[in-house]
Amino acid sequence: MNRTPRRRPAAAVSLLGAAALMLSGCGSEDDASGAADGAVTLGFVNGAATHFHTCLLKSVEQTAKAEDAKLYSANSKQDAGTELSNIEDMISRNVDALIVQTVNVDALEGDIAKAKSAGIPVFLTSVATDDMSDVLGVAKVDLKKVGALDAGWIAKDAAGKDVKVGIVAGAPGAASDLLVGGFKDALPGTAKVVANQPGMFNPAKAQDVAENMIQAHPDLDYAFVANEEMAFAVRKAFDAAGAKDVKIVSVNGTEDGVAAVKSGALSATVANSAMTIGQTAVNNTIALLNKDKTVDKIANIPLVLVTKDNVDEAPQYCPK
Structure with missing residues (x-):
């Protein structure tokens, strides 16, 4: 790697060495564990512990190892305050760059400013800021387009008929707002959104939301669910209520999600490979x-709308 390392203050070097000693032998993401020493040191601040986030972490770890980069990782557990604390911790380790899967786009401004003041560039995954001038780069998932692709499937399937649609969103902020916004904007005028509730990216919560939704709207035609883990719980709730005809569209393209499309449990899902996001983030961070x-x-x-017609073309989602 032909990079001149940033000059580090003696105090920062001392802190970094002490942290490495304390963390030796730790393997938990929450402990901000480090990989093997390499030519560049990266910090990865993950947003949660869903299947997406777990696969993203695995991809980042594997790619960093392949690139001979040292990696520290931490999990913000869907909390913006924890995200800032994690970033501050990575700054204290004097990493060469930060990769951030944010929990809230609105919180990013402060996070980026904090890293910038320490001379540490930030690379984003999934979402981009409006102003990219202070950001090293981004592995961007066009989340509005993801929602629009699902809405497009509903428009085609409904074929001009008046239909009722329910939305089980994720957690307010960041990904969920963009997904739902893109979905709603792309629905045809003949599709009426009759319910829109957050499932908080939690299957148990999503199941409760779905149970209430189908009770209030027994004539529901379609449901958009902001990730597949919640979608499986929504399917279970609808089936238990005798609403097996409600068609569900979702997001991610996991192995289980693709299998659910194949079986008919889900009608469509939009594949955005966590493996590809992680690989792109590490490779591009180092290159930049x-x-x-x-x-x-x-x-x-890349995004792929996965239906029964092209289920075998879905990209690999999670590293082996």
């Missing part, structure tokens, strides 16, 4: 640190 002008600052992650 090295001033590689062949790498774009904004890398758009």
Whole structure:
């Protein structure tokens, strides 16, 4: 790697060495564990512990190892305050760059400013900020387009008929708001959203939401669910209520999600591979640190609308 490391104050070096000693032998993401020493040191601040986040972490870890990079990781557990604390911890370790899967886009401004003041560049995963001038780069998932692809499937399937649609969102902020916004904006005028409740990316909560939704709207035609883990719980609730005809569209393209499309439990899902996001984030962070002008600052992650017609074309979601 042809990169001149940033000069580190003696106090910071001392802190980093002490942290490495204290963390030796730890393997937990919550403990901000470190991988093997490498030519560059990265910090990865993950947003939660859903299947997506777990696969994203695995991809980041595997790619960092392949690139001979040292990696510290931490989990913000869907809390913006914890995210800032994790970023402050990574700053104290004097990492060369931070990769952040944010829990809330609104909180990013303060996070980025904190890292910038310490001279540590930030690379984002999944979402981009409106102003990218202070950001190293992003592995971007066009979440509005994800929602729009699901809405497009409903429009085609409904074929001009008046239909009722329910939405089981994720946690307010960041990904969920973009997904739901893109979905609603792309629905045809003949589709009426009759319910929109957050499932908090929690299957148990999503099941409760779905039970109430189908009780209030027994004539529901479609449901958009902000990730597949919740979608499986929503399917269970609808089936238990005798509403097996409600068609569910979702997001992620996990192995189980693709299998559910194949079986008919889900009608469609939009694949945005966590493995690809993680690989892109690490590779592009290192390349951009090295001033590689062949790498774009904004890398758009490929999206695939997965239906029964193309289920075998879904990309690999999670690293082995």
